[in-house]
Amino acid sequence: GEDVEQSLFLSVREGDSSVINCTYTDSSSTYLYWYKQEPGAGLQLLTYIFSNMDMKQDQRLTVLLNKKDKHLSLRIADTQTGDSAIYFCAEPFPFGGNTGKLIFGQGTTLQVKP
Amino acid sequence: DAGVTQSPTHLIKTRGQQVTLRCSPKSGHDTVSWYQQALGQGPQFIFQYYEEEERQRGNFPDRFSGHQFPNYSSELNVNALLLGDSALYLCASSPPGGAITEAFFGQGTRLTVV
Numbered sequence: 001g002e003d004v005e006q007s008l009f010l011s012v013r014e015g016d017s018s019v020i021n022c023t024y025t026d027s028s029s030t031y032l033y034w035y036k037q038e039p040g041a042g043l044q045l046l047t048y049i050f051s052n053m054d055m056k057q058d059q060r061l062t063v064l065l066n067k068k069d070k071h072l073s074l075r076i077a078d079t080q081t082g083d084s085a086i087y088f089c090a091e092p093f094p095f096g097g098n099t100g101k102l103i104f105g106q107g108t109t110l111q112v113k114p
Numbered sequence: 115d116a117g118v119t120q121s122p123t124h125l126i127k128t129r130g131q132q133v134t135l136r137c138s139p140k141s142g143h144d145t146v147s148w149y150q151q152a153l154g155q156g157p158q159f160i161f162q163y164y165e166e167e168e169r170q171r172g173n174f175p176d177r178f179s180g181h182q183f184p185n186y187s188s189e190l191n192v193n194a195l196l197l198g199d200s201a202l203y204l205c206a207s208s209p210p211g212g213a214i215t216e217a218f219f220g221q222g223t224r225l226t227v228v
Binding site for chain 2: 100
């Protein structure tokens with residue numbers, strides 16, 4: 001497909017794990033990114049993964065990459081109410097670097113219930 | 115360091131009018147990108163400026179134009195406003211080399227066209 005695709009909404013209980021999924025467009029993308037957007041705020045780069053990796057862990061965040069299926073996921077362990085936000089996956093264009101423009105998915109709204 | 119600063123934060127314009135949005139990049143950054151984020155959507159790339167030149171452009175009509183000044187700040191101009199131009203306009207700056215992983219976003223300007 002030509003679009004970066006994400007499911008639109010996820011609701012979890014505080015303390016549970018959250019998994020946000022994304023399908024990106026081009027298998028030659030060498031960097032893939034996850035951004036967080038809180039109400040009234042700009043976009044914050046949460047983490048990213050380089051395409052020669054299958055997994056990257058950063059504290060409570062785990063990124064999994066399946067290049068064959070062009071599938072990216074973000075797992076948040078021990079989800080807190082402060083994690084409530086919109087999460088965007090993104091890939092760069094040109095696809096093969098870490099410069100240029102970003103192509104974003106529609107965003108997944110994560111709702112964390114106490 | 116104030117990070118990326120955008121002004122104004124909100125504004126309301128009438129159809130057919132013209133608008134100018136402003137962005138001051140993070141200190142040390144020389145590249146500025148502009149994105150349009152419609153409600154419920156992911157950001158869409160408008161264009162990128164480097165060395166006072168438009169380096170890359172997304173799929174936006176000529177009504178959208180920009181400028182970069184010698185101090186690296188940038189303006190986004192939109193002529194003949196349409197209701198569909200209502201959106202959050204985000205500016206991102208990146209350092210020499212343009213690495214996306216080193217880029218920062220501003221909080222955005224919320225434009226409402228009535």
